[in-house]
Each structure stands twice: as C-alpha cells, then as structure tokens.
Amino acid sequence: MVEMLNNNPFSILAEIVPPIAMQYFIIAMILLIAVGTIIQMIHHKNLTYFFNNAKKAKLAATKELGIGEKTGIIAKTTVVDIGTTSELGFGKRRLAHVLGMYGTILFWISSAVLVFCYTGVGKSDSETWSMLWHVGAILTCLGGYWFWFFLRVDVSAEAHPWYRIIKADLFVLALLACSTFGLAWSYTQFNGQMGLSYLFLTLFIASNLILFGGVYWSKFAHMFYKPGAAIQKNLAEADGSRDNLPPPADAPEQFGLGIKREEPKHY
Numbered sequence: 305m306v307e308m309l310n311n312n313p314f315s316i317l318a319e320i321v322p323p324i325a326m327q328y329f330i331i332a333m334i335l336l337i338a339v340g341t342i343i344q345m346i347h348h349k350n351l352t353y354f355f356n357n358a359k360k361a362k363l364a365a366t367k368e369l370g371i372g373e374k375t376g377i378i379a380k381t382t383v384v385d386i387g388t389t390s391e392l393g394f395g396k397r398r399l400a401h402v403l404g405m406y407g408t409i410l411f412w413i414s415s416a417v418l419v420f421c422y423t424g425v426g427k428s429d430s431e432t433w434s435m436l437w438h439v440g441a442i443l444t445c446l447g448g449y450w451f452w453f454f455l456r457v458d459v460s461a462e463a464h465p466w467y468r469i470i471k472a473d474l475f476v477l478a479l480l481a482c483s484t485f486g487l488a489w490s491y492t493q494f495n496g497q498m499g500l501s502y503l504f505l506t507l508f509i510a511s512n513l514i515l516f517g518g519v520y521w522s523k524f525a526h527m528f529y530k531p532g533a534a535i536q537k538n539l540a541e542a543d544g545s546r547d548n549l550p551p552p553a554d555a556p557e558q559f560g561l562g563i564k565r566e567e568p569k570h571y
C-alpha cells in the first residue's frame with residue numbers, strides 16, 4: 305500500500321497514451337477554468353458590481369493608504385484570511401475546508417509536475433511528487449467527505465439526508481469524484497487489475513471534465529472571488545470607507561449570542 309503512494313500512475317499510463325496528450329489535457333482544463341470563470345463573470349456581472357462598489361467606497365475613504373500599508377494588508381489577508389479560510393470561524397467547518405483546499409492545491413500542482421516533468425521515455429521518477437499526488441487526493445477526500453456527510457448546512461441543520469443532491473453540490477461532488485477515482489485508478493493499476501484500472505481511469509477523466517467543464521454552473525470560481533472579496537473588505541476597513549456601511553456606534557459592538565445561542569435543530 306505504501307509503495308503505491310510512491311508510484312506515478314501517469315508514467316505507467318504513458319505506455320499506451322503519449323505524454324503530450326496528457327499535457328494537452330491539463331492545458332485544456334486550465335483553459336476551461338478561464339473560459340468558465342470569464343463567462344460567469346460576464347453573465348452574473350459580479351466583477352462589475354465589485355469594481356463599482358470599490359469605486360464608490362473609495363469616495364467614502366477617510367484615509368489614503370500608502371503602498372506599504374496596502375501591501376501589508378494584502379499580505380496579512382493572504383496568509384491569515386485566505387490561507388486559513390478564517391471566515392469559517394474556529395471549528396470543524398474551517399478544518400474540513402483547509403484539509404480539502406490544501407489537498408486539492410497539492411493534487412493539482414503534483415498532477416502537473418508529474419505529467420510535465422516525470423512522465424515519458426527517458427524521464428526519471430520522483431517518489432516525492434508521486435507521494436504528494438496521493439497525499440493531496442487523500443486530504444481532499446478527508447475534507448470533502450467530512451463536509452458532504454456531516455457539515456453541509458442542509459444536512460447538519462435542516463435534517464436533509466446526505467444523499468439529497470442539488471445543483472449547488474456540483475463542485476464538491478466533482479472534486480470528490482476526481483480524487484476518489486484518481487486514487488482508485490492508481491491502486492488498481494499498481495495491483496495489476498487492468499480492467500478495473502481502465503474503468504477508474506475513464507471515471508477519473510470524466511470527473512475532471514465535469515469539474516473543469518462545469519465551472520460556469522458550479523461554485524468553482526469561489527476560490528478566486530473569495531480572496532478578492534477578503535482583500536477588498538480589509539482595505540475598506542483600513543481606509544475608513546467600510547464598504548459604505550455606517551460608522552461604528554459609540555457603544556461596543558455587542559450583538560448578543562445570535563446563532564450561537566443554541567444549535568439550529570428546530571425542524
């Protein structure tokens with residue numbers, strides 16, 4: 305089992321599929337992300353809203369931020385808010401997201417490194433990158449299945465069964481399908497179960513096509529919008545424009561316990 309983790313499944317696949325075809329596949333997936341995100345931005349007009357709002361907020365700014373100050377805020381937002389998904393508070397939801405987020409980033413980067421640098425005739429092997437590919441897929445599964453079975457709001461708070469699927473689940477399900485079928489493909493290929501390995505390879509390719517081809521319909525692009533919104537929010541806080549919200553009252557910001565008053569379970 306551990307030996308499987310050191311194995312590059314793309315390298316064995318290269319015996320029947322030319323590495324250049326795999327490289328083109330990755331480039332095609334990147335193009336699909338770009339096209340899906342751009343069409344979504346045009347259609348939903350979220351970028352237009354975002355820039356109009358930022359322009360309006362600038363007029364309300366009470367302080368001009370220097371370039372150093374801006375860089376500092378952006379760096380801190382990137383490391384703290386974005387890097388640890390701080391908007392999810394402290395707890396399971398944030399931990400599950402961080403596992404899935406870093407797992408996916410690792411899985412994607414190592415897929416590209418394995419296919420472009422370590423697959424094909426005369427190319428060497430890299431146990432480290434093969435290991436990172438498997439670890440990335442496993443972390444994505446841990447975070448994603450945890451979210452899917454236990455943390456989704458409509459499951460954890462509204463008592464819907466875990467198997468109820470709606471359009472908004474396209475992203476998480478396609479992401480999970482990619483890492484699950486990727487792992488199953490690697491496992492069966494390593495164990496010489498050729499029939500099963502081709503089945504899982506086909507499912508792996510299909511789920512990648514759905515994940516990247518479905519960007520326009522899914523939550524995929526939140527990984528670009530969320531960081532943009534976090535940076536804008538923190539800059540607006542620092543320059544005093546507060547996103548055109550009213551200034552803070554004299555009294556301390558006390559809003560009571562709110563949703564923390566008790567677990568939501570009144571169905």
Ligand code: HEM
Binds near residue numbers: 386405408472476530
């Ligand atoms: C590679 C990067 C990322 C991946 C793979 C990823 C993955 C996911 C997944 C699978 C979900 C659950 C989808 C659903 O609600 O059906 C999710 C939700 C969410 N993501 Fe991300 N995400 C990424 C980046 C980010 C970033 C950078 C932020 C914020 C700065 C962010 C904030 C959120 C929030 C707030 C939710 C809702 C969570 C909840 O309902 O518990 N994500 N993300």
